[in-house]
Amino acid sequence: MRKHNITLEVSNLTKKYNDFIAIDHVNFTVFNGEFLGLLGPNGAGKTTLVKIISAAIKPSEGIITINGHKIHEEPGEVKKSIGVVSHNSYLYEELTAYENLEFFGKIYGIPSKELDEHIKWALESVNLQHRSHDAVSTFSRGMKQRLSIARAMIHHPKLLILDEPTVGLDLQSKNIFYDLIKEINKSGSTIFLTTHYILEAETLCDRIIILSRGKVVLEGKVTSIKEQYPNMTFEDIYLEVTKSGAKL
Amino acid sequence: MINEILIVASKDLRVEFRSKSTINSMVLFAMITIIIFSFGLGPFPPYIGEVGPGLLWLVFLFTGMLGFARTFVHEKEMGTFEGLKISPLSTLSILIGKAIFNFTLMLIVEILAFPLFLVMTGYNVKGSLVLAFFLIVLGTIGFVIIGSMMSALIINARTREMLLPIITFPLAVPLVIAATLSLKKVLADGSGFSEVFVEVEFMFIYIVIMSIVSMLTFDYAVEE
Numbered sequence: 001m002r003k004h005n006i007t008l009e010v011s012n013l014t015k016k017y018n019d020f021i022a023i024d025h026v027n028f029t030v031f032n033g034e035f036l037g038l039l040g041p042n043g044a045g046k047t048t049l050v051k052i053i054s055a056a057i058k059p060s061e062g063i064i065t066i067n068g069h070k071i072h073e074e075p076g077e078v079k080k081s082i083g084v085v086s087h088n089s090y091l092y093e094e095l096t097a098y099e100n101l102e103f104f105g106k107i108y109g110i111p112s113k114e115l116d117e118h119i120k121w122a123l124e125s126v127n128l129q130h131r132s133h134d135a136v137s138t139f140s141r142g143m144k145q146r147l148s149i150a151r152a153m154i155h156h157p158k159l160l161i162l163d164e165p166t167v168g169l170d171l172q173s174k175n176i177f178y179d180l181i182k183e184i185n186k187s188g189s190t191i192f193l194t195t196h197y198i199l200e201a202e203t204l205c206d207r208i209i210i211l212s213r214g215k216v217v218l219e220g221k222v223t224s225i226k227e228q229y230p231n232m233t234f235e236d237i238y239l240e241v242t243k244s245g246a247k248l
Numbered sequence: 249m250i251n252e253i254l255i256v257a258s259k260d261l262r263v264e265f266r267s268k269s270t271i272n273s274m275v276l277f278a279m280i281t282i283i284i285f286s287f288g289l290g291p292f293p294p295y296i297g298e299v300g301p302g303l304l305w306l307v308f309l310f311t312g313m314l315g316f317a318r319t320f321v322h323e324k325e326m327g328t329f330e331g332l333k334i335s336p337l338s339t340l341s342i343l344i345g346k347a348i349f350n351f352t353l354m355l356i357v358e359i360l361a362f363p364l365f366l367v368m369t370g371y372n373v374k375g376s377l378v379l380a381f382f383l384i385v386l387g388t389i390g391f392v393i394i395g396s397m398m399s400a401l402i403i404n405a406r407t408r409e410m411l412l413p414i415i416t417f418p419l420a421v422p423l424v425i426a427a428t429l430s431l432k433k434v435l436a437d438g439s440g441f442s443e444v445f446v447e448v449e450f451m452f453i454y455i456v457i458m459s460i461v462s463m464l465t466f467d468y469a470v471e472e
Contacts, residue, residue, distance in 0.1 A: 054334040057471070079336040090331025092259070094266040106255045107335045135266075 005032050006065075007159050007190040008053065013062030015048055015214075022048045023059070024214040030159070030192055035185045037205030038194040041242050045214040046194040050163040053192070054084045067158050080108060082159045083152030087167040089144045090151065093137040097128055097147050100136060101154055108155035122150035126180060142173025149180060153189075160184060162193040166200065178204060202234050210241050217241040252337050256345025261352060270318050271353055278311045278361040286368035296369050297436035301428045304365050308358065308388065309417070309424065315353045316395035317412050319346050320403045329403070343466045347396040354388050374438030380431055386448065387427030390455045394419050397462040400469045419458075426450045 008030035015023040023045045030036045040046050051057045053064060055075045063070060069077040084090075091100050101119040110118050123129040126146040136144060145165060152160060162181065166174045182204065185191050195201055201208050202222055210218040218225065218241045222234070229237050264270055285303055289296065323329035332342055362384065366373060373380070398416045402408040430447035433439035441448075 056330065056333045076336050076338075079334060084334050086330070088327035088330060090328055092263050092328060093326065094263045095259075099262065103255065103259045104331075104335070107252065107337050109336065 006030070007032050007034070007067060008192060009063075009065040010049075010053070011063045011065075013049070013052065013064065014060050015045075015052060015057070016060045022214050023052070026062075026211070026214070026216055028209055028216060028219065030190060032158075032190055033185070033188055035191045035204060035206045036193070037201035037208040038192065038211060039196065039198065039201045039208055039238060040194075040211035041196060043213075044211045044242070046196075046211060047163060049211070050084070050086075050161055050194055054082060054161055055079050080155065081157055082161055083155070083157035084161045084163065085145070085148050085152045085165045086163040087165060089136075089148040091136045091144060091147060094135065096133050096135055097123065097139075097150075098132040100147065101150060104151050105154045110155060118154055118156075122154045125153065125184075126150045140173070142169055142176065145169060145173065145177060146180065149177075149184070153184070157189070159190045159192060162191065162195075164195055165193075166195070166197065198235050198238050210238060212242040249338070249341060252341035253344045253348065256332075256337065256342055257348040257352070260346065260349035264349070264353070270315050270322075271356060274311050274314050274353060274357050275360060277314055278307050278357050279364065281307045281310070282361060282365050282368055285365075289369060292370040296371055297374075298432065300365070300369060300371055301431035301435060304362070304384075304431070305387070305424055305428050307361060307365070308354070308384075308391070309420065311357050311361075312350075312354055312388075312391055312395055313413050313416070315350055316392075316399045316416070317409045319350055319396055319399040321399065321408055324403050339467050340463055343396060343400065343462060346400075347392050350396050351388065351392045354392060355385070358384055358388065371435065373435055375434035375436075375440070379441060379444075380434045383427060383430045383434060383444065383448070383451075386451050386455075387423060387431075390423040390427075390451055390458060391420055393455060393458045393462055394423070397458070397466065397469070400466060403469075423451060423454050426454070 006029055010026055010028050013023055013026045014021065026049065038046055038049065048057070052059045053066070055071050055078050058072075063072070065071075066078045067081040069081065071078050092103070095103070098119060101122055102115060105115045105118055120129065123132050126149050128143065128147055128150065131139070131143070136147065139147065148165075160181075166177055169177060181191060181193075193201070193205060205222060207221050208219070208225070209216055218237070220228070225237060226234060232240070320329060323332065362381065365371070395416055398412055398419070401415065402411045405411050426447040430444040433444050
């Protein structure tokens with residue numbers, strides 16, 4: 001693949017907290033329009049990796065390039081070109097859905113003339129236009145997560161980062177959420193999903209990376225991995241690589 | 249940059265005036281303390297001219313602590329601070345936006361508390377009330393800068409509400425001494441601007457130094 005087809009490139013990424021190595025020389029690439037899943041058990045380093053990619057924390061070593069911008073050189077440009085959805089919605093409970101999107105639209109530099117149009121588009125995308133003037137505190141968890149997607153999409157980012165977005169959601173809300181992110185991916189957005197739900201990664205993602213104890217232990221297309229290990233279920237493969245912490 | 253600061257400050261004010269949780273506590277605390285002081289001192293105490301400005305600043309200091317403690321802690325508890333950190337906002341815009349928010353809350357309290365204090369204690373004002381309020385505002389700017397910065401420093405501490413006054417008060421001492429002295433000169437002695445110029449100058453220098461220190465250290469304060 002040529003460089004201009006790459007949305008996210010992570011090279012030799014390491015994050016240390018004193019003697020503890022949270023991320024250990026991780027390398028991977030996400031291509032334009034791809035739906036990449038990052039799987040790993042609790043404490044594998046997924047959230048740390050997302051925080052570094054979203055420029056919330058600095059790495060100890062390594063280079064991250066997003067949409068052609070290196071994070072350590074142009075953190076502002078990187079932040080403008082990504083949207084992050086976490087299990088935490090980042091929404092202000094006291095404000096209405098519209099006011100929340102208005103705030104995030106402004107800080108992402110959307111001109112005031114276009115802001116209303118962006119907000120309406122984002123609310124319609126997540127089917128919350130009828131609740132636009134209700135306070136977020138009155139929303140269910142599923143609705144907050146949908147609004148969180150609208151928040152992350154308000155500035156039309158090229159890369160959408162989803163950090164365990166379905167934690168705490170009921171089955172109905174999860175399904176609505178899955179349909180929504182599949183639609184977003186179909187419309188051309190690149191999606192980077194971190195999760196510890198194996199089925200979620202298996203059904204949604206084009207390609208997956210399994211992280212264990214801060215290291216990449218398995219990487220490949222879901223179909224290829226299944227073909228490579230025909231006698232094992234995807235769950236068995238996941239358990240095996242995360243148990244040993246070494247490549248199969 | 250200015251636009252970003254105003255976006256942060258106006259969002260905080262909108263959130264605050266929707267819930268009114270912090271401003272209500274601050275106003276109530278200031279009012280109750282002044283009323284207790286006035287009853288404790290008795291009607292028209294002869295020494296109020298000397299101790300009044302100090303008592304008033306004591307009210308402002310503790311009232312400020314109530315507000316400053318919530319500045320970043322509320323965002324942290326609600327999980328919205330992460331959202332600000334991953335946004336393109338510069339950390340400086342966040343800090344100054346928060347300081348403007350804190351200043352607005354303090355100003356509201358002072359507009360209500362200052363006249364109430366004068367009335368309840370029967371204070372015999374000899375100087376200019378406008379100058380006195382200007383000195384209160386100047387002292388408040390310095391206090392707000394320190395308080396906002398310190399509230400960011402304690403964001404990851406377990407006993408953050410307890411920690412804030414412990415680290416803020418010692419830093420605020422020089423400012424509060426200058427603010428109290430100048431306020432006493434104006435209110436009790438009837439001094440004009442030229443007689444409090446040294447204190448004004450000191451407060452101004454204090455504000456400049458603390459602003460620079462806060463701007464240089466805020467990134468490290470909020471870094472994980």
